[in-house]
Amino acid sequence: xxxxxxxxxxxxxxxxxxxxxxxxxxxxxxxxxxxxxxxxxxxxxxxxxxxxxxxxxxxxxxxxxxxxxxxxxxxxxxxxxxxxxxxxxxxxxxxxxxxxxxxxxxxxxxxxxxxxxxxxxxxxxxxxxxxxxxxxxxxxxxxxxxxxxxxxxxxxxxxxxxxxxxxxxxxxxxxxxxxxxxxxxxxxxxxxxxxxxxxxxxxxxxxxxxxxxxxxxxxxxxxxxxxxxxxxxxxxxxxxxxxxxxxxxxxxxxxxxxxxxxxxxxxxxxxxxxxxxxxxxxxxxxxxxxxxxxxxxxxxxxxxxxxxxxxxxxxxxxxxxxxxxxxxxxxxxxxxxxxxxxxxxxxxxxxxxxxxxxxxxxxxxxxxxxxxxxx
Amino acid sequence: xxxxxxxxxxxxxxxxxxxxxxxxxxxxxxxxxxxxxxxxxxxxxxxxxxxxxxxxxxxxxxxxxxxxxxxxxxxxxxxxxxxxxxxxxxxxxxxxxxxxxxxxxxxxxxxxxxxxxxxxxxxxxxxxxxxxxxxxxxxxxxxxxxxxxxxxxxxxxxxxx
Numbered sequence: 001x002x003x004x005x006x007x008x009x010x011x012x013x014x015x016x017x018x019x020x021x022x023x024x025x026x027x028x029x030x031x032x033x034x035x036x037x038x039x040x041x042x043x044x045x046x047x048x049x050x051x052x053x054x055x056x057x058x059x060x061x062x063x064x065x066x067x068x069x070x071x072x073x074x075x076x077x078x079x080x081x082x083x084x085x086x087x088x089x090x091x092x093x094x095x096x097x098x099x100x101x102x103x104x105x106x107x108x109x110x111x112x113x114x115x116x117x118x119x120x121x122x123x124x125x126x127x128x129x130x131x132x133x134x135x136x137x138x139x140x141x142x143x144x145x146x147x148x149x150x151x152x153x154x155x156x157x158x159x160x161x162x163x164x165x166x167x168x169x170x171x172x173x174x175x176x177x178x179x180x181x182x183x184x185x186x187x188x189x190x191x192x193x194x195x196x197x198x199x200x201x202x203x204x205x206x207x208x209x210x211x212x213x214x215x216x217x218x219x220x221x222x223x224x225x226x227x228x229x230x231x232x233x234x235x236x237x238x239x240x241x242x243x244x245x246x247x248x249x250x251x252x253x254x255x256x257x258x259x260x261x262x263x264x265x266x267x268x269x270x271x272x273x274x275x276x277x278x279x280x281x282x283x284x285x286x287x288x289x290x291x292x293x294x295x296x297x298x299x300x301x302x303x304x305x306x307x308x309x310x311x312x313x314x315x316x317x318x319x320x321x322x323x324x325x326x327x328x329x330x331x332x333x334x335x336x337x338x339x340x341x342x343x344x345x346x347x348x349x350x351x352x353x354x355x356x357x358x359x360x361x362x363x364x365x366x367x368x369x370x371x372x373x374x375x
Numbered sequence: 376x377x378x379x380x381x382x383x384x385x386x387x388x389x390x391x392x393x394x395x396x397x398x399x400x401x402x403x404x405x406x407x408x409x410x411x412x413x414x415x416x417x418x419x420x421x422x423x424x425x426x427x428x429x430x431x432x433x434x435x436x437x438x439x440x441x442x443x444x445x446x447x448x449x450x451x452x453x454x455x456x457x458x459x460x461x462x463x464x465x466x467x468x469x470x471x472x473x474x475x476x477x478x479x480x481x482x483x484x485x486x487x488x489x490x491x492x493x494x495x496x497x498x499x500x501x502x503x504x505x506x507x508x509x510x511x512x513x514x515x516x517x518x519x520x521x522x523x524x525x526x527x528x529x530x531x532x533x534x535x536x
Contacts, residue, residue: 032465033464033465034465034466034467035467042465043465043467044462044465044466044506046506046509046510046513049510049513050513050517053513053514053517054517054521055517055520055521056521057521057522057524057525060522060525067518067521067522069514072514075457075458075460075461076458076461076510076514078453078457079454079455079457079458080514083454086454087454123533349522352518353515353532353533356511356514356515356518357511357515359454359455359507359511360507360508360511360512360515362451363455363459363505363507363508364504364508365429366432366433366448366504367501367504367505367508369429369431369432369433370433370501370504371501372431373431373435
């Protein structure tokens with residue numbers, strides 16, 4: 001076998017870039033596999049991976065997080081993203097028992113709307129205490145599998161009445177004319193059962209994340225009386241169980257100015273990009289001394305790349321003649337800028353961690369399965 | 376061979392009929408396996424501890440040899456398929472690895488592995504699953520360290536069952 005060679009840093013860097021041209025893209029797929037480049041190793045090694053991988057946080061709020069994963073393959077970044085959307089369990093309204101609904105909104109539409117409301121509650125109760133609900137089989141008692149550790153029950157009882165304090169002659173706002181003209185998520189009442197009163201006490205009570213979600217509108221004489229059961233579920237079953245509003249990534253843009261863009265062109269070039277991506281600076285003596293292309297242009301304006309992360313890669317700059325051959329656009333294949341927006345049951349940073357753990361658990365289970373298969 | 380005609384005697388070649396499209400048990404087979412048992416089981420007492428034995432979800436597809444095999448994963452999709460394909464392709468002992476979802480309405484994912492001599496496809500699959508677990512540990516660890524640095528905290532990784 002040929003001796004193992006190591007490519008230069010510049011070559012490795014070049015391989016990471018996806019080229020973006022006016023109408024085409026180049027070098028889209030990863031090539032870091034054994035046997036792809038003769039004489040190179042490229043085989044899986046956990047230490048090599050650990051040395052090359054790092055995480056950069058851009059924002060970390062309770063319901064919104066943004067961070068970069070650098071040095072990981074798309075197949076894995078995508079696995080994490082897919083798990084975030086469809087495999088992390090949350091608690092949501094699954095069954096609605098309608099006793100009376102005289103509102104204009106139909107039973108089934110009302111039930112669907114209720115299902116989509118995101119709820120929050122004590123972490124310990126949600127994650128450790130609550131277990132999966134198993135649907136009773138045919139012939140089984142419908143409540144034989146309903147327990148305090150897998151079902152959370154809620155009530156919604158509202159009746160619209162006239163407000164005697166409001167004058168119908170001068171007042172036209174239904175919210176003031178009537179009591180309960182609007183039914184909001186905050187009208188939903190949590191009714192703890194069994195050990196739930198310990199786990200979901202006070203601050204930890206099961207409640208809608210946003211109390212002002214409008215559920216229905218009522219007029220005097222109309223009422224909604226119903227109770228609901230919540231279960232744990234996953235996004236692949238129904239989107240209401242998805243813990244994220246969005247979970248997406250994009251690749252880090254790369255802008256390379258190959259020949260100086262000077263004077264008026266520099267201003268125009270900056271306008272081809274979102275604000276803050278390109279800065280216009282003055283050519284200094286040092287620039288001229290360092291790069292012969294700047295010679296004789298000291299004091300003129302020049303375009304420099306300031307913050308490529310903010311670029312949308314619109315390719316606008318490639319449409320103008322004056323920039324032809326002066327700029328190269330691309331994206332970094334192994335730099336994923338994640339954006340995770342939680343619906344409120346989980347913290348957004350915990351969500352990503354959970355997706356990594358879910359993938360690990362999946363592999364662990366399947367490893368056992370493979371052993372079983374061989375037996 | 377004319378369409379519709381069948382070989383008169385069994386030759387060494389496999390026909391379409393020999394190769395089942397799937398190795399998962401059919402609906403009837405499953406039903407035969409476990410009837411509506413558990414009549415005597417006290418649901419209330421056993422429910423909570425009930426750690427159900429997982430049904431076999433990985434199958435070796437027919438026609439496999441030591442170094443070249445196809446595996447069928449029930450209830451898995453692109454999430455695991457592509458990740459596993461990547462990590463198995465990173466194994467220098469592996470000549471070829473690919474995954475497919477033969478039909479979108481069947482929750483099944485197939486992985487094909489062909490290795491060089493001296494190892495086996497099953498070994499490559501096991502190594503892939505192990506490597507993926509190691510990778511997850513590194514990612515989780517680095518993610519949380521970076522998160523703590525950003526927040527100026529030293530919160531330990533949240534742990535729960």
